[in-house]
Amino acid sequence: MKKINCLIVEDDSAFQKVASLMIQKADRRLNLVGVASTGKEARDMFNRYEIDIIFLDLHMPDMTGFELLDEIELQEDTQIILMTGDEDAAIKAFEYGITDYLLKPFSGIRFRKSITRAIESIQKENQSGSPENILLKKTLQLSHTRNKEIKPISSRSSKLGYTYPLLSINLDYENEHIALDVLESAEKEGLLTGEFVDYIYSCNNCYNSLLHFRESCPKCQSTYLEIEELVHHFSCAYVGPVSDFTKEDSNEIKECPKCKRILKHIGVDYDKPSVMYSCKKCDHEFQDPHIKAKCNDCGADTRVERLVKRQLKKYKLTKLGKDAAVGKYSINLKGFDELNDIINKDYFLRLLKNEIGRKKVANFDSTVAALQFSNIIDLYQGIGEEGQKELIIELFEHVNQELQSSDAVIFGDRITMLFLFTEQQEEVSKKMLDSISERINELVKDNFDSFELTTEDALMLIEEQKTPLFHLKELMNSFEQVQQDG
Amino acid sequence: MVDFVTYWTQEGFVGFFRVFWFYILFEFPRFIMMDYALLIVYWVKSRFGEKDYQTAREEFLSAKPLLSIIVPGKNEGKNYYRLIESLDIQTYKNFEVIVVDDGSDDDSSTIGKSLERQGKIDLFISHKERGGKASAANTALRYARGEFIIHIDADSSLKNDALEEVMIPFYMDSKIGAVGGNLEVRNPDQNLCTTFQKIEYNIFIMVGRMVTSSLGILRIISGAFGAFRRDALDQLYGWDIGPGLDGDITLKLRKMGYKVQFEPKATIYTSVPDNFLKLAKQRLRWSRSLIRFRLRKHNNLFMPFSTFNLGNFISVAENILFNFILNFFWYLYMIDIVVNFTQEILYILIAGVLLYSFSKLLQYIVVLILSKDWKQKLKYIIYLPGMVFYTGYYIRFVRTAAYIKEIFFKSSFDDDWNPMKTSIQGKKLEENIEKVFNRAG
Numbered sequence: 001m002k003k004i005n006c007l008i009v010e011d012d013s014a015f016q017k018v019a020s021l022m023i024q025k026a027d028r029r030l031n032l033v034g035v036a037s038t039g040k041e042a043r044d045m046f047n048r049y050e051i052d053i054i055f056l057d058l059h060m061p062d063m064t065g066f067e068l069l070d071e072i073e074l075q076e077d078t079q080i081i082l083m084t085g086d087e088d089a090a091i092k093a094f095e096y097g098i099t100d101y102l103l104k105p106f107s108g109i110r111f112r113k114s115i116t117r118a119i120e121s122i123q124k125e126n127q128s129g130s131p132e133n134i135l136l137k138k139t140l141q142l143s144h145t146r147n148k149e150i151k152p153i154s155s156r157s158s159k160l161g162y163t164y165p166l167l168s169i170n171l172d173y174e175n176e177h178i179a180l181d182v183l184e185s186a187e188k189e190g191l192l193t194g195e196f197v198d199y200i201y202s203c204n205n206c207y208n209s210l211l212h213f214r215e216s217c218p219k220c221q222s223t224y225l226e227i228e229e230l231v232h233h234f235s236c237a238y239v240g241p242v243s244d245f246t247k248e249d250s251n252e253i254k255e256c257p258k259c260k261r262i263l264k265h266i267g268v269d270y271d272k273p274s275v276m277y278s279c280k281k282c283d284h285e286f287q288d289p290h291i292k293a294k295c296n297d298c299g300a301d302t303r304v305e306r307l308v309k310r311q312l313k314k315y316k317l318t319k320l321g322k323d324a325a326v327g328k329y330s331i332n333l334k335g336f337d338e339l340n341d342i343i344n345k346d347y348f349l350r351l352l353k354n355e356i357g358r359k360k361v362a363n364f365d366s367t368v369a370a371l372q373f374s375n376i377i378d379l380y381q382g383i384g385e386e387g388q389k390e391l392i393i394e395l396f397e398h399v400n401q402e403l404q405s406s407d408a409v410i411f412g413d414r415i416t417m418l419f420l421f422t423e424q425q426e427e428v429s430k431k432m433l434d435s436i437s438e439r440i441n442e443l444v445k446d447n448f449d450s451f452e453l454t455t456e457d458a459l460m461l462i463e464e465q466k467t468p469l470f471h472l473k474e475l476m477n478s479f480e481q482v483q484q485d486g
Numbered sequence: 487m488v489d490f491v492t493y494w495t496q497e498g499f500v501g502f503f504r505v506f507w508f509y510i511l512f513e514f515p516r517f518i519m520m521d522y523a524l525l526i527v528y529w530v531k532s533r534f535g536e537k538d539y540q541t542a543r544e545e546f547l548s549a550k551p552l553l554s555i556i557v558p559g560k561n562e563g564k565n566y567y568r569l570i571e572s573l574d575i576q577t578y579k580n581f582e583v584i585v586v587d588d589g590s591d592d593d594s595s596t597i598g599k600s601l602e603r604q605g606k607i608d609l610f611i612s613h614k615e616r617g618g619k620a621s622a623a624n625t626a627l628r629y630a631r632g633e634f635i636i637h638i639d640a641d642s643s644l645k646n647d648a649l650e651e652v653m654i655p656f657y658m659d660s661k662i663g664a665v666g667g668n669l670e671v672r673n674p675d676q677n678l679c680t681t682f683q684k685i686e687y688n689i690f691i692m693v694g695r696m697v698t699s700s701l702g703i704l705r706i707i708s709g710a711f712g713a714f715r716r717d718a719l720d721q722l723y724g725w726d727i728g729p730g731l732d733g734d735i736t737l738k739l740r741k742m743g744y745k746v747q748f749e750p751k752a753t754i755y756t757s758v759p760d761n762f763l764k765l766a767k768q769r770l771r772w773s774r775s776l777i778r779f780r781l782r783k784h785n786n787l788f789m790p791f792s793t794f795n796l797g798n799f800i801s802v803a804e805n806i807l808f809n810f811i812l813n814f815f816w817y818l819y820m821i822d823i824v825v826n827f828t829q830e831i832l833y834i835l836i837a838g839v840l841l842y843s844f845s846k847l848l849q850y851i852v853v854l855i856l857s858k859d860w861k862q863k864l865k866y867i868i869y870l871p872g873m874v875f876y877t878g879y880y881i882r883f884v885r886t887a888a889y890i891k892e893i894f895f896k897s898s899f900d901d902d903w904n905p906m907k908t909s910i911q912g913k914k915l916e917e918n919i920e921k922v923f924n925r926a927g
Contacts, residue, residue: 217601230625232613234911237620237727240628258723269911273613274587276629285629287611288599
């Protein structure tokens with residue numbers, strides 16, 4: 001039974017004793033390795049021992065708890081339980097990824113709850129129970145025991161056109177492309193080394209690789225085209241399609257319509273400088289057709305330049321991969337956390353960049369907005385990690401349904417929602433924001449014992465001269481101002 | 487100075503005539519007299535022909551025919567934007583733009599395709615193999631949908647009413663098959679070379695062609711800016727290999743019975759060579775075409791066949807006489823002067839410069855009278871004495887060199903203005919034709 005090492009960082013000696021007692025009583029697995037009164041002591045201890053949980057007070061003689069967190073190298077699964085009397089610190093605390101937050105004074109029951117949560121977190125990391133991790137582990141095991149490379153096999157029934165043994169069959173057709181993500185992620189983690197096999201192009205709507213490629217008319221998009229080579233007759237400078245030069249039945253003998261001479265040798269009497277397409281639907285004549293790919297599954301007809309291009313690789317296990325296969329190393333793939341898609345500041349910045357680009361070539365208003373839920377931390381404390389995740393996902397989905405398809409919403413962090421309202425005037429956007437805010441309030445009230453959510457909002461027009469980051473900062477700054485005032 | 491005056495007062499009119507007979511017999515009538523005759527004709531026409539012009543204009547604007555603007559060229563990509571911009575501001579809007587890139591090896595293809603995507607060019611055709619100006623023009627003709635074809639050089643830009651003005655003559659006389667526009671130099675103030683060319687264009691192209699056009703003996707619709715009836719071009723199956731393909735097709739149209747007209751109101755701006763070496767090469771190429779087409783290919787114009795036509799005969803004969811024959815004759819004249827007047831050569835030189843400068847001034851006055859922008863053209867008068875040497879010596883020498891090279895060495899076929907593959911075939915074709923006619927005749 002593996003011990004869970006704990007560290008108390010607290011300058012009040014009385015409180016130190018209380019905390020130590022509580023840790024000892026809470027769970028036998030917990031092992032208190034030390035008590036630090038200053039940040040420096042805490043740092044030294046953290047470097048000396050492998051710490052799993054830190055009980056951190058914010059206010060210490062030589063530095064704040066945050067400064068300490070900046071200085072020490074936190075492991076991904078180190079749990080931090082913040083203890084402080086300072087409520088406003090909570091908002092900042094989430095930026096550091098703390099596990100829990102205890103507001104002094106707190107009860108023994110509350111303390112035990114937080115410890116339980118912290119232990120659960122640790123265990124979960126160890127178990128690495130997400131489906132992608134399990135799937136990968138099985139694939140690694142297969143490769144290790146059979147001593148075979150993980151190779152893609154050409155398969156007509158597979159969505160990508162290729163299938164990876166074990167990995168692909170365990171994914172349903174919809175999600176077969178995730179196999180590539182899993183393997184790519186595993187390579188990044190150092191479990192595999194990849195060697196290039198091929199590139200594949202997939203439909204950018206549904207990732208299907210079975211596509212029908214054909215040329216289309218740039219004007220009317222029809223694929224009903226005819227192509228003809230042009231012939232240039234040197235001696236008389238006549239240029240026309242091959243059909244100008246051939247007689248009714250045969251297309252071999254070429255007689256020049258202008259000077260009536262027979263064309264004998266290409267390169268000597270004549271050559272073919274280019275081709276010409278003609279669209280049978282709209283009569284348009286052109287040289288460069290658009291090449292389009294029609295998806296066999298979803299019917300989307302996209303230009304080939306926009307298809308999704310992915311690298312197909314074959315993989316070998318690394319030493320670490322072999323260790324993972326036999327269970328010595330626990331797999332924990334990054335990037336498959338569900339919340340990663342929902343709490344994603346970068347995504348917002350990317351969207352904003354695109355919108356600014358769009359705005360430069362057109363004339364319309366677009367706004368960005370933010371809703372900050374200033375007291376939601378209290379709620380999070382009550383419902384725990386899982387509950388928090390569920391609430392965030394639910395809020396996200398709910399708001400998404402309210403929005404128009406061209407608008408977007410994403411969480412900037414656990415307490416702030418960011419919005420993009422395209423092609424809307426400021427007043428309209430404000431109204432939408434208000435109604436969304438109201439709905440969220442109702443939702444929370446209904447589901448969480450009439451919890452009254454306090455919300456701050458900020459809204460601004462997109463300025464095409466400014467960067468996306470500027471907009472984000474402006475929005476976030478307006479919240480801080482309100483706090484200062486209040 | 488005194489000696490100079492004394493000498494000439496001694497010589498009197500007879501002496502003057504003896505020295506400057508070349509000018510008095512040939513140059514004065516051809517240039518000064520004809521130009522002033524034209525002025526009178528023009529004045530008469532403008533007083534009484536205004537009604538016709540307005541009627542034709544209305545007819546044209548209500549018919550609103552589709553014009554196909556064709557722009558063949560190689561490595562002209564950098565000029566596309568300027569040309570397209572000048573087309574955007576045209577007073578007449580019903581046209582399509584077809585640009586042909588004849589085997590460019592720069593980024594002309596990229597520029598053209600981008601403009602096509604933006605809708606600024608209606609059809610951009612790119613040949614990966616160079617075929618020559620004629621084949622490029624014929625490619626555009628093959629895919630043109632307009633009733634009239636306007637052939638423009640890529641490095642030109644049109645004045646905003648150029649399309650309208652070049653089209654009106656077609657509606658004044660249905661027998662007109664082609665209309666040539668006026669060329670103005672875009673960069674006249676760049677250096678001495680370009681300034682001389684500007685004056686030259688004004689005197690010889692603008693006024694010169696107005697003269698020949700009103701006499702019915704216009705011999706060239708410039709490739710830089712020419713409008714043609716589409717059905718006329720179709721009958722000819724387009725252009726034949728150049729250089730000089732614009733003069734060649736003009737002649738063919740005349741042989742078919744069409745009239746060709748010069749319209750000075752339709753203006754296009756073109757860049758000219760900016761140093762004397764480049765200029766010489768350009769003129770060598772122009773002059774060679776006289777030999778090739780007028781003397782060889784179209785020499786049936788001189789024979790009393792049933793196809794004989796006085797107007798055609800005179801237009802070519804005039805060209806041959808004044809440009810070719812007189813060019814060589816001038817050397818004889820020079821020998822005459824140098825041999826017989828060795829002592830007084832200085833006086834003759836000075837008098838010559840004065841005489842020719844005055845002559846040029848008379849010519850330039852015609853230009854000023856006939857130009858709307860005469861105020862801007864006024865300042866170039868100071869260059870006229872320099873023009874004497876420019877046309878009198880420099881251009882003359884260049885022409886002579888060109889004629890000699892072409893007559894004896896058929897060098898136009900070796901010129902890389904056309905790709906070798908077409909030149910070889912062209913040469914073969916002409917040799918075959920000669921053989922056939924020799925056998926028959």
